[in-house]
Amino acid sequence: MSQPKVLVVGASIAGPMTAYWLAKAGARVTVIERFPQLRTNGQNVDIRTVGVTVMRRIPGMEEAVRAKVLPMKGIGFVDTKGRRYGTITATGNPDQQSLVSEYEILRGDLSKILVDLTKNNKDISYVFGEQVASMRWQQPQLPQSSQDGLDKEQITVEFMNGHPTTTFDLVVACDGATSRTRAMGLGCGARDYVQPANAWAAYYSTPPGHDLLKGASGGIGHGYNAVGGRMVGIDAPDPATGSNRLTFLKFHPRSGDQDRQATQTFRDAAQKGDEALRGFVAQQLTGAGWICDDAAGLIADADDFYASEFVQMKLPELLQGPIRPRYAPGPTGTGTSLAMAGAYVLAGEIHRHRGDLGAGLRGYDDRMRPIVTKLQKIPPLVHNFIAPQTVWGIWLRNNIFAFICWTGFIDFAQKYLSAAFAETDKTGLPDYFEDI
Secondary structure, eight states, rough: OOOOEEEEEOSSHHHHHHHHHHHHOOEEEEEEEEESSSOOOOOOOOOOTHHHHHHTTSSSHHHHHHTOOOOEEEEEEEEETOOEEEEEOOOOTSSSOOOOOTTTTEEHHHHHHHHHTTTTTTTTTEEEEEEEEEEEOOOOOOOOOOOOGGGEEEEEEEEESSOOOOOEEEEEEEEEOOOOHHHHTTSSSSTTTTEEEEEEEEEEEETTTTTTTTTTTEEEEEEEEEEETTEEEEOOTTTTTTOOOOEEEOOOOOOOOGGTTTTHHHHHHHHHHHHHHHHHHHHHHHHSSSEEEEEETTTTTOOOEEEEEEEOOOOSSSOOSEEEEEEOTTTTOOOHHHHHHHHHHHHHHHHHHHHHHHHHHHHHHHHHHHHHHHHHHOOOTHHHHOOOOOOOHHHHHHHHHHHHHHHHHHHHHGGGGGGGGGGGSSSSOOTTTOOO
């Protein structure tokens, strides 16, 4: 396989990143995206740990990201009257991040950076407004010396909107947690292997010049909790537009077998369309206290509204065939970094096992398993700490948090709260492309 042909489905962050590294590994890559153009809206994302390591191995990417990072000095947590009782600030050290990332950037800005880095590569082509209609496996004619069964499988892909039917050596599904491509490739349902994390989130911005914090931020974002597992995050106003970006999180109680049904009402609203979903989110936010009613009233007209359920992908231990899905980390703050690491390791292992795609895929599975396991790990009691369900729980959490912030212990403690805050230089990713 001197130059394998690869189809990448999805052109958000994982897709262009996968295309970049696969092209570096010698592949010809086609990236398809079901939307007619690159989507530039969406929530804030963080680049952390393994993501920082991968970013620094792409010439010019760190500089491009720094030019677009959001002006977030920290996060201050407030009570129902807007009084701040604890603040977490950025560490100032990108190799040891806190809850506040040194590389916080809008999802759309990061997508554009990655597309700009890849769009002129002769081995990468983008096709917008296209989707996979069907896939079928076939056995190409190869020399008898080829012993690896995975090398002998190719995928013929038919498309929905006019792109010609094409045969690929590998398909990479970067089209979301309920990926149609993964379902077709693994012969499963769209939600098979999807484990709900009992939470969902909505993201949107206020109109230009509409600062919900009324100039009181000082560059510090505000976080607020209400009963029922509700949390609202409001960024400091954008210097260019004067608007705030908002994140509304809803955590449901964990209750064993009922976990899978906890977010069903959210999914039901999403299936009814954008207007119904906006109404559902506004209803959940209304009555939460502080300035939540004002925030809820802005949802209907927000031009960048987006909402999604937190889930994790729990795939089989042994994956057969030339299709590889991506992983979802749930509410751990590592989704972007996991997507970047997966792209790098997939291409790196294919490059390391030159000419043997099957061995490269097995190497990818073996290398990514421990990384995925680590970054998917939800620390104990994190739901209760982030979004307590009761008045008593909020009071207790607030007082504990205020104490550890006052003592300065938060700077020491938070690095042990989640893998998202681990030191960047301890990721252990090999330099797969040092020979290029």
